[in-house]
Amino acid sequence: MPRKALEALQIEKLRSMLKQIYGRNRFYTDKLDAAGIHPESIKTLEDFKSLPLTSKAELVQAQSDALPFGSNTTFEESAYSRFHQTSGTSGTPLRVLDTPESWDWWGRCWGHVLAGAGLTENDRLFVPFSFGPFIGFWAAVEGARKINALMIPGGGRDSLQRLHLMKELGTTAMCCTPTYALRLAEVAQESGFDLSEIPLQTLIHAGEPGANVPATKARIESVWNAKCYDHAGASEIGAHSFECEVQPNGTHITESEFIVEVLNPETQEVVPEGEQGELIITNLGRIGYPVIRYRSGDLVVLNQQKCACGRSFARFEGGVLARADDMVVVRGINVFPSAVENLVRQCETVEEFRITVSTNREMANLAIELELSKTANPESARKTVDQAIQNELSLRPEITFVPSGSLPRFEMKAKRFHLKNN
Secondary structure (H helix, E strand, C coil): CCHHHHHHHHHHHHHHHHHHHCCCCHHHHHHHHHHCCCHHHCCCHHHHCCCCCECHHHHHHHHHHCCCCCCCCCCCHHHCCEEEECCCCCCCCCEEEECHHHHHHHHHHHHHHHHHCCCCCCCEEEECCCCCCCHHHHHHHHHHHHHCCEEEECCCCCHHHHHHHHHHHCCCEEEECHHHHHHHHHHHHHHCCCHHHCCCCEEEECCCCCCCCHHHHHHHHHHHCCEEEEEEEECCCEEEEECCCCCCCEEEECCCCEEEEEECCCCCCECCCCCEEEEEEEECCCCCCCCCCEEEEEEEEEECCCCCCCCCCCEEECCCCEEHHHCEEECCEEECHHHHHHHHHCCCCEEEEEEEEEEECCEEEEEEEEEECCCCCHHHHHHHHHHHHHHHHCCCCEEEECCCCCCCCCCCCCCCEEEEEC
């Protein structure tokens, strides 16, 4: 779709949403009234920029003020059919509700994710988790339904049993965290299971950085001999971006369902295209639980050039690069966990790792624990990791080795980065 037509669609959906939520959704009615803005005054995308920003802290407070689901609900409770909540890794879990209509919207968004990776009705998609309140894998099921792919649930099994099920049913695609893809490969190696017996061609990853971390992505593709795709979203936002088959070093934004802005996180000024800033996002199809100009905390670089795949959707160069609140300063250097992961993963003999930033008398130090493969040369691994971090970050990490299998393994979001005050 040409950009002007796409922008016309966005403003049409935005105006429709504002009309439906104003006077019914207490949270956004109060925000608009406090800003002196009436929905009828929003007629262009330039007008849209006058709407107030929304923070996660505001949504959490709105939830606390009107327990259990908060005031950011547009309809009576009886209109909702789905409940989910965020993981709570960065604070109080945020509860979100969906109507049947907005759940169908989730399916459309995930349909883009799966179709972007080339999946069709001929694929068999494996989702290897028991289903709790985390929204991601429920939404993957809905996306599979949209494209008529066969969805195979893998809950109630350990990792080795899941591998055997994938083999027996001829799984062609899998959706999981990058960490768990590597964990399954590790289990296969430990048990003598031959991954090549699974006809897997496609891995779709979300929930944490990894599929957009070059060294991690390369490792996943190497051990599985399959193509790895990145995807990003959040429970309170929706599934907003996906990697296409061309893989132009970035993820497409589903702009038919979202409006995105990239602002300076300090000044809230628009950053020039090609420069890094905070993702501000508005969902357009979730009337029952809208987020308008939401400060995601994600750092991205916007690229609006048309992709070789034919899509006119803009993309995030390199995907979601990091979270603004994940950054720590070590000896005057800005350090993001994903950057350190990329450097550590370049050492092929590292099986698992843990990063600790400890502060003593206002001086921060970077320590890395490495778990190596049985055939690894520890000093060679130390030299590889140490030099990579020195060259890229100008830091000398404290590197130690731990016994094989001693570091935690994760099925969902990994927790490899720790802060410690001495």
